[in-house]
Structure formats: C-alpha cells, structure tokens
Amino acid sequence: MIRLGAGAYAYRGDDNVATRANGGAIANIGFIVGTRCVAVIDTGGTLAEGRALRAAIRMVTPLPVCYVINTHMHPDHIFGNAAFTADHPQFVGSATLGEAEASHAESYLRVLKRELGPLAQGSIIVSPTHTVSGSEALDLGHRMLRLQTWKTAHTNNDLTVYDEASGMLWTGDLLFVGCIPVIDGSVLGWLDDIAALRALNPRRMVPGHGALDRPWRPALAAEEQYLASLVRDVRAALKQGQTMQQAVDTIGLGERNRWRLYDIYHRRNVTTAYAELEWEQ
Amino acid sequence: MNTIARTTCVALLALAAMSAMQLARADEHAEDNPDTPARWLDFKSGMFKDRAVDPRGDAVIKLDAPARAADGAVVPIAITAQFAQTPTRYIKKIYLFIDENPEPYAGSFSFAPESGFATIETRVRVEDYTFMRAIAETNDGRLYSSVRFVKASGGCSAPAGKDDAAAEAGAGLVRLTLQGQTVPGKPQLAQLMIRHPNRTGMAMNQVTRNYATAYFVRKVTVSYADKPVMVADVNFSISENPNFRFWFVPSGNGELKARVEDTKSKEFDAAVGVGSQASAQQSAASKL
Numbered sequence: 001m002i003r004l005g006a007g008a009y010a011y012r013g014d015d016n017v018a019t020r021a022n023g024g025a026i027a028n029i030g031f032i033v034g035t036r037c038v039a040v041i042d043t044g045g046t047l048a049e050g051r052a053l054r055a056a057i058r059m060v061t062p063l064p065v066c067y068v069i070n071t072h073m074h075p076d077h078i079f080g081n082a083a084f085t086a087d088h089p090q091f092v093g094s095a096t097l098g099e100a101e102a103s104h105a106e107s108y109l110r111v112l113k114r115e116l117g118p119l120a121q122g123s124i125i126v127s128p129t130h131t132v133s134g135s136e137a138l139d140l141g142h143r144m145l146r147l148q149t150w151k152t153a154h155t156n157n158d159l160t161v162y163d164e165a166s167g168m169l170w171t172g173d174l175l176f177v178g179c180i181p182v183i184d185g186s187v188l189g190w191l192d193d194i195a196a197l198r199a200l201n202p203r204r205m206v207p208g209h210g211a212l213d214r215p216w217r218p219a220l221a222a223e224e225q226y227l228a229s230l231v232r233d234v235r236a237a238l239k240q241g242q243t244m245q246q247a248v249d250t251i252g253l254g255e256r257n258r259w260r261l262y263d264i265y266h267r268r269n270v271t272t273a274y275a276e277l278e279w280e281q
Numbered sequence: 282m283n284t285i286a287r288t289t290c291v292a293l294l295a296l297a298a299m300s301a302m303q304l305a306r307a308d309e310h311a312e313d314n315p316d317t318p319a320r321w322l323d324f325k326s327g328m329f330k331d332r333a334v335d336p337r338g339d340a341v342i343k344l345d346a347p348a349r350a351a352d353g354a355v356v357p358i359a360i361t362a363q364f365a366q367t368p369t370r371y372i373k374k375i376y377l378f379i380d381e382n383p384e385p386y387a388g389s390f391s392f393a394p395e396s397g398f399a400t401i402e403t404r405v406r407v408e409d410y411t412f413m414r415a416i417a418e419t420n421d422g423r424l425y426s427s428v429r430f431v432k433a434s435g436g437c438s439a440p441a442g443k444d445d446a447a448a449e450a451g452a453g454l455v456r457l458t459l460q461g462q463t464v465p466g467k468p469q470l471a472q473l474m475i476r477h478p479n480r481t482g483m484a485m486n487q488v489t490r491n492y493a494t495a496y497f498v499r500k501v502t503v504s505y506a507d508k509p510v511m512v513a514d515v516n517f518s519i520s521e522n523p524n525f526r527f528w529f530v531p532s533g534n535g536e537l538k539a540r541v542e543d544t545k546s547k548e549f550d551a552a553v554g555v556g557s558q559a560s561a562q563q564s565a566a567s568k569l
Contacts, residue, residue, distance in 0.1 A: 241460050243402065243526070245347065245357040267351035275355055275522065278474065 001056045002212060004204075005166045007033035007143065009060065011044075011053065012212055015179050015260050018045055018076065023119050024112070025049045027076040028208055030170070031057055032163055034140025037066035040089075041161055041170050042208075043080030046112075047122040050080020054087075065089045067138055069147065070128065071172025071208060072155045073100040074184070075108045081126035092138070093128035094149045094157040101125050132159060150174065153190035154182065154208075160197075167203030177210025177219045180226070180259035183272045187227055194224045226255060234273045235280070244274050315412045315428045318380045328376065328386075329424060334416060338425025339363070342375065342399075342417035350433030355520045356407045360415040360427075362399040365468065366392065372399035374418045379518060381411035383481075388515035390527075396510050397468025397528035404520040406481070407433035448478040448521065449496070457539050457551035460526075465556065468528045473501065473539050475524070475549070481517040498523050500542040505555070506535035531555045 001009045010030030014022035024045030031040045031053070038057055043050040057065065068084050070077055070093040078101065081091060105125050112120045138145045146162040154173040161170040173182070174193060183190065197205075198220060205216035230252060237247040248270045256262045315321075316336065325334060335341075343361045350356040362372055371394045377387040392399040399417070407413070410433070416426045454476035463469055475498060482495025501513040501523075510529045529537060534556040541549040 243357060243359075244355070244404065244524075245345075245359075248347075248351055248357075271351045271355050278524070279476070279522070 001030075004030070004168065004206065004212065008163060008166055008168060009033075009056070010206060010212055011056070013044075013076070013209065015210060017261070017264060018112075018115050020116060020119060023048060024076060024079070024116050026209070027074075027173075028206065028210075028212060029053060029077070029080070030206070031065075032140060032143065032145065032161075033061050033063060034143030036139070036141025037064050039067040039069060039138065039140055039145055039161075040065055040084065041069050042071055042077040042172070043068060043083065045076040045123075046079050046116065046120050047082050047124075048080075048119060050083030053080060054083050066140065067092050067145075068126075069093065069145075069159070069161055070097060071160065071170070072158050073097055073104060074155070074173065075112060077172070077208070078125065079108075079112065079120075079123040082122060082124050085126060090130040091126055091128045092130045092132065092147070094159045095131040095133040096149075096157040097131065097159070098127045100155065100157045101127055150193045150196075151189040152185040153193045155185045158185070158193070162200070162202065168206055169197075169200060169202040169204070170206040171197065171208060173208035175205055175207040175216070175220060176223055177207045177214050178260055179209040180255075180261050180265050180269070181223050182265050183227075183269050187231055187269075187273045187276055191224065191227055191231065194220060194227070222258075226252075226259070229255075230269060230273050231277065234270065234277050238274070238278055238280075244271060247274050315414075315430075318412060320380050320385050321378065321412065321414065324378055324386060329416075332422075332424055334424040334426050336426050336428070338417060338427055341419065341425040342372065342415055342427050344413065344415040344427040344429050346413050346429040346431050348430070348432060350407055350431055353407050353433035355404050356431065356433055357402070357404050358413070359402040360390075360400065362417070365398055366394045366396050368394045371396075371420050372417045373420050375399060375401065376414075376416040376418075377405075377518075378414045378416065379405065379407060379411055380413070381409040382406070382518060383408060384516060384518060386516075387518035388513060391509075391512040391514075393509050395505070395508055395530055397530045400528055401511070401513075402526040404524055405518050406520055407431055409433075452477045452496075452543075453547060453549045455539065455541055455549045455551040457537065457553045459537070459553060459555065463531050463556055465532050466530065468530050470526060470528055471503075471537060471553075473503070473525045473527070473541075473551070474522065475501075475541055476522055477541075477543065479517055479519055479521045479523055496544055498541055498543050501525065502540045502542075503527065503529070503538065505529045505537045506532065510537070 001011050004010050010028055013025050013027040018024040018026055029042040029044050031038050065084055065087045066089050068089045068091050132147050132149055135148045144164045148160050150158045158174055233251045248267050251270050341363055345359040360375055372392055375390045379385050379387055390401050412428055413431050414426050414428045418424050456474040458472050460470040477498050479497040480495055497517040503510040511527050536552045537555055538552045
C-alpha cells in the first residue's frame with residue numbers, strides 16, 4: 001500500500017492482464033479514513049486481494065469499514081467485495097452497476113476460474129446495497145466524499161469519488177495512466193466526460209490503472225488524444241467506405257509504443273469505435 | 282455491446298486475460314481437422330444428405346474472417362463469390378456455419394442471376410475458438426465450402442451491457458446506401474445497416490434469474506426493380522446492429538428496396554433510388 005496523503009492509501013495494481021503471477025491484482029484500489037469510519041474504493045480482482053486490502057486497513061486503523069465503493073463493474077475492481085461482507089458496510093455504486101454486474105456475472109466467473117484457478121477461490125459478486133445516480137455525499141466523520149456518476153464512457157456505470165479533505169479525485173477507469181484506455185461504453189461519451197473531469201480541476205487524480213503519482217493534466221490529455229484520434233480516424237475510414245476489418249487493420253498503428261497492453265486492446269477499441277460511429281449522420 | 286449495448290461480450294480484462302492465455306496456448310493447440318467436428322458432420326448430413334461438399338471450393342467461394350477476432354461479439358466476415366453471376370451459371374445459396382456457437386447454423390443467403398455477385402459481408406458473433414464455414418450451392422446443385430479457423434470468445438453468451446434500454450428503443454432504424462459509382466449493367470455494392478439489439482437470449486440476469494428473451498432480425502429481403510436480389514434467413518449469430526454489404530446490378534433507374542423482419546414480427550423497410558435519380562438514402566418506417 002502507498003500512502004497518498006493523510007488517511008488516504010492506495011495499492012498500485014500490476015499493469016497487465018490477470019495472470020497467476022499477479023493473482024488478478026491489476027487495478028488501483030484503496031481506502032480513505034475519516035474520524036468515524038473507513039471507505040474502500042474498489043476491492044480488487046479476487047476475494048484474496050480483498051482480504052489483503054482489509055488486512056492493510058487494519059494495520060492503519062481499527063475504525064469500521066462503513067462504505068465499499070465500486071467505481072464500475074469490471075472484475076478487477078469488484079471481486080474483493082466479499083472480504084468485507086462481515087463488516088456490514090454499504091456497498092455503493094452507480095444505479096446501473098447492479099444490472100451490469102448481474103448480466104456479466106456468469107462470464108466473469110467462468111473466465112476468472114479459467115485464468116486464476118484456485119487463486120479465485122470464493123470470489124463472488126456482491127452487488128450494491130446503496131446506489132448513486134447523479135451526485136451524493138458520504139461522510140466518514142470530518143471527511144466528506146463526493147460521489148458522482150457519469151455519462152456512459154469506460155462503461156455505462158462509471159462512478160468517481162472526490163475526497164474533499166485532500167482534493168483528490170479517485171477516477172476509477174475514467175483515467176488510465178500509461179495503460180491503454182479500454183472502451184467498454186462509449187468513446188464519444190468518454191471524450192465529453194474527460195472535458196468535464198478537467199473542469200473539476202482537482203488538486204490530484206487517482207487513476208484506475210497506472211502510476212499513482214503522475215500529474216493528472218498531461219495524463220488526461222494523453223488519454224484524450226488517443227480517444228480523439230481514434231474518433232477522427234474511424235470517421236475518416238467510414239467516410240471512405242472502409243469496412244470494419246480495414247479500419248481495424250490500419251488505424252492507430254503509431255500508438256503502439258505509447259501504451260501498455262496496446263496489443264491486447266487497441267484493435268478492440270477500433271471495433272467498438274467503428275460500431276459506435278457508423279451510425280452517425 | 283455490440284456496443285454499444287451490443288457489444289460487450291466478456292469483461293475486457295477477463296477477455297484480455299483469456300487472450301493472453303490463448304496467445305500462450307496457440308502453439309499447443311494445433312488446429313484440428315476441419316472435416317471431423319461432429320456438429321459439422323451432423324449439420325452436413327441433415328442439410329445436404331448424401332450430397333458431396335467440395336472442401337476445396339476456392340474457385341467458387343471464399344470465406345475471409347480474422348484469425349484472431351478483436352471482439353467475439355462483432356467479428357467481421359466476408360463471403361466472396363469467385364465469379365460473376367450469369368443466367369447459365371450462378372450461386373443460388375450460401376450457408377454459414379460456425380461450429381462452436383451454441384446455435385452453429387448462422388443462416389443462409391439466397392441469390393439470383395441478377396445479384397451481380399453472390400457476395401455477402403457481415404459481422405457475426407463467435408462464442409469460442411471455432412471453424413467457420415461458408416457453403417455455396419451453385420445452380421447445378423453442386424456444393425462447395427470454404428473454411429476458416431477463428432479465435433474469438435464470448436460473443437453469444439456474454440451479453441451486451443452498454444445501454445440495453447437504448448438499444449431496444451432504437452430498434453428498427455434502417456439505412457440502405459449505394460457504394461461507389463452507378464454504372465448501368467455493372468454490379469454495384471450496397472450496404473444495409475439495421476439498428477437492432479439482435480439479442481441471443483442466452484444471457485441470464487443473475488438478479489431476476491431470467492433470460493432476456495431472444496430478439497433478433499430473422500429475415501432480410503432485398504429487391505431491385507421488383508426482382509429479388511438477396512434473401513437472408515438469419516438469427517442472433519449476426520452481431521448487434523446487423524450490417525450487410527451485398528451486390529446488385531443497376532439498370533437505368535428503379536429502386537433498391539430492403540425489407541427487414543424480426544422475431545417480434547416487426548417489419549422495417551428502406552429504399553434507395555438508383556441511377557438518374559440522386560441516390561439519397563431514405564430511412565425506414567417501422568411497421569408492426
């Protein structure tokens with residue numbers, strides 16, 4: 001765990017796909033401590049990781065965990081939730097999180113078992129008990145967290161957490177630093193959300209993937225540039241009457257050295273952007 | 282996930298994990314003999330009885346599909362006729378079969394001499410590593426196949442999730458456009474885009490324990506100057522927001538028309554003027 005500031009801690013996930021070597025701990029997760037209780041922000045890729053997070057909390061404070069907040073439904077952010085059920089916290093997420101989790105549960109679990117085997121033991125989905133649509137404040141005791149949902153971007157259930165005391169915005173996967181942004185929602189929506197994130201102008205942003213200590217403005221700009229180029233190039237391909245496969249084979253080849261995991265995700269991003277943009281007038 | 286609701290099949294990271302593992306395993310798993318999978322043999326004997334299917338049909342029909350699909354829910358494929366349709370020799374039907382899909386028979390496409398080329402491009406769902414086969418039937422009754430092995434996953438059972446409500450509400454918008462120059466007597470490419478969730482009905486909602494009902498486009502009928510060009514009998518093997526590219530032969534004028542029918546018995550139409558008229562596309566009106 002890394003101490004980000006007073007009462008704010010994060011774990012930097014492995015910038016990779018889930019493997020037995022990293023145990024599926026591939027997302028940035030963390031917690032914030034108030035005078036009354038603790039809020040967890042994402043719980044990791046397995047029950048085991050959630051337990052490790054809980055143990056880390058106990059090394060810092062005996063205060064109860066009152067909120068387990070999930071920034072979105074992807075498996076690397078939610079499968080540690082079950083480590084906290086005995087604490088009886090509120091499980092908090094976007095109003096669209098529950099359904100997204102439910103509809104993906106079977107395939108997530110199938111792949112989790114396939115990829116991590118016994119390391120995934122006991123990993124189950126624990127759906128939100130408290131949902132947010134728009135914005136909401138949670139009080140940890142002299143520590144206000146401002147939660148906010150967003151237009152469909154990385155997913156259709158993105159949620160950010162702003163820690164007023166520290167001026168830190170935990171972005172979930174609305175911000176990727178150094179790792180290729182993955183579009184599982186809407187590329188156009190994401191570009192709108194990036195503009196809105198910039199306008200919030202927090203002191204610091206905590207990204208869902210990548211280094212925790214980089215200044216956010218250049219990181220957000222790099223992400224915006226990747227997505228905007230994708231939109232521009234896909235629109236040009238559509239105008240030229242290119243097929244989806246042609247677009248996938250030719251767009252964004254120069255980005256390869258700028259992003260980790262490009263080989264895994266970039267072509268899929270082109271497919272997603274193409275399918276989204278082909279319906280524009 | 283298709284997008285878009287459509288699309289997302291499997292969680293991206295899960296998919297990535299699987300892709301990484303698959304990249305490692307690719308060397309271990311040599312592709313099996315395409316002539317042995319039981320599902321193919323069952324389908325072959327059921328559909329074609331004792332008729333021979335020439336497995337080296339490259340002079341007649343060619344199937345192109347990515348060896349490794351970027352997204353199992355949206356796999357672009359092209360089935361390309363290797364000769365132009367003529368009244369004496371033409372491809373009358375193409376069958377599409379995806380061995381490892383829960384419903385492996387993806388559908389058929391029927392053509393006429395007036396089709397220009399019996400060529401069809403579309404996007405399909407692929408559930409797992411699989412052989413994909415296009416079988417062409419020529420007017421003399423002979424059968425030819427073209428086979429590809431595709432590595433993809435989770436197209437059918439991992440549900441769309443991006444914006445399901447929006448996907449269903451928008452269903453029925455149809456766009457029919459001509460591609461390239463219209464030269465009377467010369468085959469011309471057209472594209473039909475249909476807004477539709479094309480749901481498989483195989484995704485279980487863990488909360489309600491219900492399966493979202495299958496809801497998909499089952500038939501597309503294309504005609505030009507009131508003569509048939511292409512009829513597609515398809516199912517949810519086609520990706521969300523079905524997209525078809527096909528050929529026809531324009532003459533001086535007339536209209537290219539498409540009628541789309543789905544499993545709720547809704548019909549959607551589109552038409553585009555050909556030739557001397559401006560080829561402005563017209564959107565569909567949905568009819569119940």
